[in-house]
Amino acid sequence: MQLLRKILFPVSLIYALVVYVRNYFYDRGWLSSKKFTTPTICIGNLSVGGTGKTPMAEFIIKRLREQYKVALLSRGYKRKSSGFLLANENTSVEEMGDEPFQIYSKFRNISVAVDADRQNGIAKLQSLISPEVILLDDAFQHRKVSCHSYILLTPYDNLYVNDWYLPTGDLRDARNQAQRAQVIVVTKCPKNLSLEKRKAIRGKLKPKANQIVLFCYFEYGTMLLGKNEISLQEINFKDITLVTGIANPKPLVSYLKGRGLTFEHLCFADHHYFSGDEIRELNSKEFVLTTEKDYVRLKDKVANLWYISVEHKFYEEDEGVLLNEITAVIQQNS
Structure with missing residues (x-):
């Protein structure tokens, strides 16, 4: 598999060019993005899978659901349905997709919907549910929506700064798009990651002055x-x-x-x-x-x-920093 990835390096250059042009068009305003009145928070990554987006969504839901009316919108990857679908007690995993169905099964006091068209999905949620905050699962590349806040996840063992474009690497978006994130979370860290190593990783990521870099690890039940x-x-x-x-x-x-x-x-x-x-x-x-x-x-x-079961655990004060950032975004845009 690694040999095949190397052989396909020329394809990755074409992919990189397509990604660059697309982002350039959005950055220049030649392709339009829509910002909604409801505070929207995107949880995403630059690579394909494996960064812990679903556990992060659950982490945030657990801490917001008592204070705010929360909705989650996902594409519903590989679901056997199309268009907008709002989960209810009769909805199946095949209709929703495994990750949104998992979240709906655990958190019946929030609204969970799927729609590949995020603009349509948000509009439907606003009309039907009137949520106070909408979490967008895996929507970092979906630039038709301009979110109020972006949480970018990158795994400890494969930081986006060390990765390359598909199919040679795992990147599906350009590394410089990390600048759109307000919060960068390094996931799947060793449980005892030292302060020195965290500082070294921050140095590799080179965050902008307005960006927060946090660290977390998986804790299994x-x-x-x-x-x-x-x-x-x-x-x-x-x-x-x-x-x-x-x-x-x-x-x-x-x-x-x-x-x-x-x-x-x-x-x-x-x-x-x-x-x-x-x-x-x-x-x-x-x-x-x-x-x-x-x-x-x-x-x-x-x-x-x-x-x-598995959940994210943050080091020391990092959990409070993330929640304060999310709460501030909701309050400023409500």
Whole structure:
């Protein structure tokens, strides 16, 4: 795969040119962006997948939902529906897409909608729901909407400044577009990342004077969730099959191995929809462990299925800094 990526380097140059021209047209105002009255906060990245956008959306929702009327708008990647769709108790994961359905399942006191046309989606939410804040999931490249604030995520082990354009690298947008972000969050850091290393990363990112750089790490749950709860210690002697359909399962695999677990790993592409044969194979396994995103697609199809939860944890005062920034944006634009 790495060899193929190198061979496709000329294609990446063409891709880079297309990205540059598109952004130039938006920056010069030759392509128009629309700003809505409702405060809109974008959670996005410059690369393809694997930065922790869904856990970040959940992190923000948990801290805003008691104070504000929150709505989340997503494209609903790989959903089997089209147009605008507002989640309700009869909506399926196939109609919504796995990530927005996961969020709707956990947070019934907010509104979750999908629409590839973000302008239309925001207008519909304003008309139907009148939210006080709208979170846009994975919309950094969707420049038809001009958001009130941008939160840009970049993973510790693949900072956007060290990456290259698709298909040779993972970048889907230009590195200089990071300047549009008010907050840059370095995700998936080691839990004990030193102040010196954080300072070095800030030096690599070269933030502008008005940009905030924060750091967080993944914290996995110690209880596995499914039809019932079971602790990680209780499954040590089971025949475990780990199933992942996410962009980057390496942090989860490393965590489980660090806890002393031995397991078979069935690794699928991000947002994978499981075939009948794959479902039958999974039902033949003694204990199937998966991610929460995969769980929402498999829970009614696989019997011996559990998932491990994950959430972002910020270092020291960083959490307060992020929430203060978001709250200020909402108050200034309400």
